[in-house]
Each structure stands twice: as C-alpha cells, then as structure tokens.
Amino acid sequence: MRYSHRLAAVFAVVMLVASACGEGDSGNTTTTTGAQDTTTTASVDGMLPVVDPLDVTGDIVTAGSSTVFPLSEAMAARFEDEGYRGRITIDSIGSGAGFERFCEQGETDISNASRPVKDSEIESCRSIGREPIEFRVGTDALAVTVSPLNTFATDITFEELAVLFSTAVTWQDVRPDWPANPIQRFIPGTDSGTFDYFVEEIFDEDEAPILNAANLQLSEDDNVLVQGIEGDGCDPDDPATTCAVGFFGFAYYAENSDQLNVLSMEGVEPNEANVDAGAYPLARPLFIYSTADLMKQKPQVADFINFYLTHVNEEIIDVGYFPAPPNALEAAEQAWLDAMS
Amino acid sequence: MATDASTVGDARAASLKKRARPVEMLIQGFLFVAAAISIVVTIGIVYELGKEALLFFQSEDVTLGEFFSSTTWQPAILDFGIWPLVIATVMVSVIAMLVALPVGLATAIYLSEYASERSRGILKPILEVLAGIPTVVYGYFALTFMTPLLRSILGDGVVEIFNDASAGIVVGILIVPLVSSMAEDALHAVPMSLREAAHALGATKLETSVRIVLPAALSGIAAAFVVAISRAIGETMVVAIAAGAGPKNFTLGEDSLFGHILNPFVAGETMTGHIVRISGGDLSYDSIDYNSIFAIGLTLFLITLVLNMLSRRFVARFREVYE
Numbered sequence: 248m249r250y251s252h253r254l255a256a257v258f259a260v261v262m263l264v265a266s267a268c269g270e271g272d273s274g275n276t277t278t279t280t281g282a283q284d285t286t287t288t289a290s291v292d293g294m295l296p297v298v299d300p301l302d303v304t305g306d307i308v309t310a311g312s313s314t315v316f317p318l319s320e321a322m323a324a325r326f327e328d329e330g331y332r333g334r335i336t337i338d339s340i341g342s343g344a345g346f347e348r349f350c351e352q353g354e355t356d357i358s359n360a361s362r363p364v365k366d367s368e369i370e371s372c373r374s375i376g377r378e379p380i381e382f383r384v385g386t387d388a389l390a391v392t393v394s395p396l397n398t399f400a401t402d403i404t405f406e407e408l409a410v411l412f413s414t415a416v417t418w419q420d421v422r423p424d425w426p427a428n429p430i431q432r433f434i435p436g437t438d439s440g441t442f443d444y445f446v447e448e449i450f451d452e453d454e455a456p457i458l459n460a461a462n463l464q465l466s467e468d469d470n471v472l473v474q475g476i477e478g479d480g481c482d483p484d485d486p487a488t489t490c491a492v493g494f495f496g497f498a499y500y501a502e503n504s505d506q507l508n509v510l511s512m513e514g515v516e517p518n519e520a521n522v523d524a525g526a527y528p529l530a531r532p533l534f535i536y537s538t539a540d541l542m543k544q545k546p547q548v549a550d551f552i553n554f555y556l557t558h559v560n561e562e563i564i565d566v567g568y569f570p571a572p573p574n575a576l577e578a579a580e581q582a583w584l585d586a587m588s
Numbered sequence: 589m590a591t592d593a594s595t596v597g598d599a600r601a602a603s604l605k606k607r608a609r610p611v612e613m614l615i616q617g618f619l620f621v622a623a624a625i626s627i628v629v630t631i632g633i634v635y636e637l638g639k640e641a642l643l644f645f646q647s648e649d650v651t652l653g654e655f656f657s658s659t660t661w662q663p664a665i666l667d668f669g670i671w672p673l674v675i676a677t678v679m680v681s682v683i684a685m686l687v688a689l690p691v692g693l694a695t696a697i698y699l700s701e702y703a704s705e706r707s708r709g710i711l712k713p714i715l716e717v718l719a720g721i722p723t724v725v726y727g728y729f730a731l732t733f734m735t736p737l738l739r740s741i742l743g744d745g746v747v748e749i750f751n752d753a754s755a756g757i758v759v760g761i762l763i764v765p766l767v768s769s770m771a772e773d774a775l776h777a778v779p780m781s782l783r784e785a786a787h788a789l790g791a792t793k794l795e796t797s798v799r800i801v802l803p804a805a806l807s808g809i810a811a812a813f814v815v816a817i818s819r820a821i822g823e824t825m826v827v828a829i830a831a832g833a834g835p836k837n838f839t840l841g842e843d844s845l846f847g848h849i850l851n852p853f854v855a856g857e858t859m860t861g862h863i864v865r866i867s868g869g870d871l872s873y874d875s876i877d878y879n880s881i882f883a884i885g886l887t888l889f890l891i892t893l894v895l896n897m898l899s900r901r902f903v904a905r906f907r908e909v910y911e
Contacts, residue, residue: 431748431855433833436865437664437877458662459837464750464855466833466865474731475833480744487745 294580295557298550301330305547310338311345311359314387314440315533319359321562322555333547341443349536350377356548358536361387361444372538379536380586382552382579384559386569388522388530389445390500392507396481397490399425402511405528408449411492413456418490427486432460433475433493436467441496441567448529462489469499469567477506496567497522497530523572532575533568539586549587556580637889640882647876655883661835663866663877670887672835675849676856677888680756680827683852684820687760689813692767696809699768700775701797719765727829730758735830738853746853748832753852755831759823763816770815774808775801807907814899818892824860832857833865859884 303326309319316339323335340348342360349358350372364372364379372379391408393400400418403411411421412432418425434457435441442465446454457463466472472493479491497517500509509517513528521527535555542549556579560570570576645652650668658669695715699708734754739747747753778801786796802809832855836848843849857865863881 455665458665458667459660461837462855464832464834471833475749478735478749480739480747480749482744485745487743489745489748491749 294577295553295583298554298557299330300326300550300554303331303547303550304333305545306333307335307357307545307547307551308355309336309357309359309535310340310348310355311357311535312342312361312440312533313339313443314361315359315384315535316440318385318533318559318563318566318568319535319555321566322559323551325558325562326551326554331547331551335551346372346536350375350379353377356537356541356545357552360534360536361440361531363532363534364536377538377540379538380582382535382537382556382582383532383571383575384535384555384579385533385563385571386522386530387440387444387533388497388517388527388569389441389494390497390517391492391494391510391512391529392476392500393490393492393510394476394479394481395506395508396479397483397508399483400490400492400510401508402514404513405449409456412445412449413460416461417486426483426490428481428483428488428490429462431462431464431475431479431489431491433464433466433472433491435469435472435495436465439467441494444531445494445529469495473499473503473506477503498564498567498569519569522569530569532571537586542583542586549583552583556583634889637882637886640879641886644876644879644883647879649876650880659840660837661862662837663880666876667837668880668883669837670859670884672837673857673859673862673884674887676752676827676831676836677821677858677860679752679850679852679856680759680823680831680858681817681820683753683756684759684763684823685813685817687757688763688767688816688820691760692764692812692816693771693809695764695768696771696775697797697802700772701793701801715765715768718761719769721762723762723823723825724829726758726762727826730754730826730830734758742853748854750830750832750855751853752831752856752858755827755829755858756852758830759820759826762823762826763819766819767812767816770812771805771809774805774812777808778804804908807903810899810903810906814895817895821891821895822860822888824864827858827861828864831855831861833861835862859888 316337319337323337326335337359338345338348342362345355345358345360346364346368349355350368353375358379364381369379391403403421407421411430412434415421415430417427417429419427421430434445437454437458446452446457450456464471464475472495476491476493480488481490482488483490500507500517511517515521515526515528517527517529522530535552537548537552542552556576560576563570571579644650645655649666655668655670658667659671660667660669661672695711699711703711731750731754734757735747735749735751738751738754782800782804783796786800791800834855834857836854836856838849848854863884866877866881
C-alpha cells in the first residue's frame, strides 16, 4: 500500500520533471557545430578577409524574420563556438517589425528579412541617417509533397492549395477529376518560419483556416511529416484510404526525394534551377541588412557579417534552406567590401 | 504483567537514550534529508506548475470555462479546449490497461501459483528485460511494427499511420512487467495457510488461485493497477512517436462518435505528446502557448492525484488482513 503510493508519487515527480526539462529546452534551436574543420578555412573565393572570432569583442543586436532566425541562430552559435566572446541577440519578430526596429528606433545592428526592404522602409531608415545595405544569405523554398502511392496529384495551383489545406474533406473537393479519398494533412508546427510563410502566401496571413482543417498533424520534426506522408496507405482505387499531403522546406524534400512525390506549383517544376531563377512561386530570398556606418563603428558587426557570408553555405542545408545563387552571394561579399572601403 | 512489561520497556528506552550514538544519528540525518529532498522537489514542482498555469488562466484569451468545455485545442489561434487531448490520453490508457491487466495478472498468477522454480528462473529475468527497454524503442516498435500489423489485419483504409490503438497496445506491453511484478508480490504475500486450508477442503489448484488467493491479495493487486494506470497516462515517448502530432479536434454532434471522436485507429495527440511536441519548437517563454503546457501538466497531475486518492479508498476498503 505505502509502497504503491510512494511509487506513484515518485512517478508523478519524474513525469513532471521530464516535462519541465522539455520546456526548459524549448528556447533553444538546434545548433549544428562544425568548429573543427572551419577555423582555418578562408572564404570560398577568398574575396573577404579571414575573421578570427577569437579577436572579436563587443555585442551585436539583431532582429527580424522568423524564417531567417534559425539560420542566424546557427551562424551565431558557430561564431560563439569559434571563440566570439561578446553577446549576440537575435529576436524573431518578423521582417516588418525587424525593419521598424532597424529603421525607426535604430536599435538593431543587423535586420533579418525574408523579403527585400521596401522603399518606404528605406525612406524611414534614411530619415534617421541609416542607409541599409542588403546581403543575400540564402533562399527558402517550400515543397508540397504527397506519397509515392498517390498517382493522381502531380501539380497544383495556389487556389487549390488554399482549398486543400483548409475546408476540403476529400481530394475530389480540390479538383473534380481527382478521386474521393479523404485528405490527411502534415504540416510544420506553428512556431516555424515555414508555417508562417505558407500561411502568408496561401492564406494571406490568416492562420485560422489551416489550423481549423480536419485531419491535421503538426510537427516541428520534419521526419514525422515525411513518415506520415510516406505511410498514408493511399490507394486511388479505394476511396476508403486516406491520401496525405504535406509541405516543408524544399531542402528537406531533396534529402527524401525517393520516398515522396513533389507537386509542381502553378505549372513550375520544383528544382534547384527553377528556384535559383526565381520561377518557382513558393520560394523567397533570405537577407540580412546593415549599414556601412554601423559596420565601421562596430567592427564586431562587420566581422559577424563577414563570417556569416563566408560560412553560410556550410550550415544552410542543415537549417533547411537553399544556398543563395553563387552570383548573389558574390554580390553580397562585394557589398561588404564596398561598405568597408 | 502488562505494567511490568511497560516499565521494563521504559527503563530500557531510557538506558538507550543515555548513550550517544553519533553514527546512528548521522545515518538518521542522512535518511531524513533523502526523504525531505523528494518532498521539497514535489512541492517545488507543484508550485512552479501552479504558478505558470495561473498565468495561463489569468490571460484574457482563455477562461476556465473554455478550457473545460471547448472541444478544440489549437493554441496558435487561441483555441484552448482540453478535451481532445484528454480523450486521446484516456483512450491510450484504456487500451493499454486492456492489454496490461489480463496479461500482467495472468503472468503474476502463473509465476506465483503454478510456475516451477525453473520456469520462474527463466520468465522473471525476461520480464525484467522487457521493463528495461527504453521507451523510445517501444515508440518505434509501435510505429514500425504494431501499426503495420494492425493495418494488415484491418486494412489501410481503417488504420492511419499514426493512431492511438497501436500506441495504446504498445504502452500496454510496456507496463506488463510492472503489473506482473507488483501483483506477484501481492499474491506471494498471501499466507500459505490459506492455500493449505483450501486444498484441505478439496479445492483444485485453479479454485484456490482464483477464489482464495486472488481475493486475499486484492488490495495489493489494485495498487499495482493504479500504478500501471498512472504510468500509462504519463507515458510520453511512445505516444509522441506513434499516436499522432495534432490534437483530434471535434465538434459534438457533427463528428461521429465512433467514427472520429472515439475511433482509436485515427491519429489523436495525447496530453504528454502535445507537451513534448510544443516544447520542441521555438516557443517564446512569455507566450500563451508556452503557459498552456503548464495548464496541461497541471491537469495531468490532478488526474493522477485523483486516481491515487481513489485507489487509497479502494484499497483501504478491500484490504484483508491476516494474522
């Protein structure tokens, strides 16, 4: 009797501790470290001077896009791993809010953005004496995928996507010549930039339709999504079977392309060439912004951007995005050199 | 006579008191601290849980009424109805108990009443090995073995890739060793004289086991069940991997009761599974989503507490004392 109570109490405690620990971890994003192989590597084409993070001091304040956030987080973690001793703040508040703090309050040194800066924002930046410089760091693209057993869906439009991920019950509701199999949806969690981007593009920033959809599975773990979509048991000839659909970062699809089928978007086949050329509609560039004055006044900011541009391609796949086209990255490096000259 | 004995006892206690026993005191002190730590930790956890949950309920986006009446849980759009999560948790636990109780109890009866020394020597270590397997392994066992098995029996159209049934069955397998070992202890503790008396009255071995020994050990067995239920409710890894990654939201009256709401073959996220999934993302500390997981934690805690209190009543009522 007493034994059982004690056991139950201990168990309850363990359970709660476990959940508390899980919560404690929640603020951290995974940081991939590649410290060993990098300290000696110069920039890819040797355009930028080599930074030794050990020599960099002073704090850096950044804010902006939640999509760029994990990438900046990974770069900052690596910067710190390699010896940077200052403090770097990265606030995930959205591109627009990021520019507000960069251009109106002038609080941040670097602004993260998942879209180019708007003219109005450049105006307000200039009014406080800041001339933003753009650095392209990568590309975010979404892949909408179905299981290999799903033989009917090969392409889709934005309007159909909006129906598919909200009110539709069967695939037939999306396109009349598709079979009447029920839809199951696998999407990234609501905290992810991928989710935000999809909602922005397809639902005009209104989260309610997609989150109210039936048969919805959300996970921050892309593996869960892949497993779910791959194992949907879809059989177009048997309307009782569910056929799954899901979306996530394109880079992640590329790693699992043998297990999944990807849909063409508005007639454009998703591949690296189309993403680079800007033809694939569910793709967007990722930027960081700063100013020449800031970079000169605060050498740590210039050093961090330099480090960022130099090593971004070694981290970006792990984070789940596409590398920027080589000429865009080169242009960013040139912009850094121009700013510092 | 009685007075004599107590006087002697008092005198002896007094003489014992006089001698200082530093080592004894040290050990006593150590044991006290060890016991106190678990209490302090429990109080700390309850306090933290309560504090954060209070923050959640103080928010204007949620009311206690909504929390206990709404049937939609989707924190990102401020839908906080606990029922989809509770139903999934209860469903997984019930399925787990349906597996664990008969199997565990039968194992216990076999081990305690029937097994020869040799088969005991083989079975017990195997059961202990079963108890030692990490739950994450059980999770993938559910996803990659149990779900395909269910699908091959019931058809792909019936069983979804993530579902409460396979998670529940595997949680049941997971707690079989717990049930069987606690129940066996209880059966073992029944005095031999009871069995001998039953045999002397002409009862068969089965009659003795089921009608004499089992009722006599009922309180201990009930305790085993309650611990097992608590374990099933709190089990996290298996459900996080195999039960689903989204709350099974529903509308009463609109969604069919057995086709959707209580259908164990479709995905349905449990309370523990939801806490794990949500805390895995980049959740900011001040958000209501973050506070909501403490409210779920508190609900879980209360459920386990009530179960424990009920079992205490139950056990006290059915307890049979011999000698």
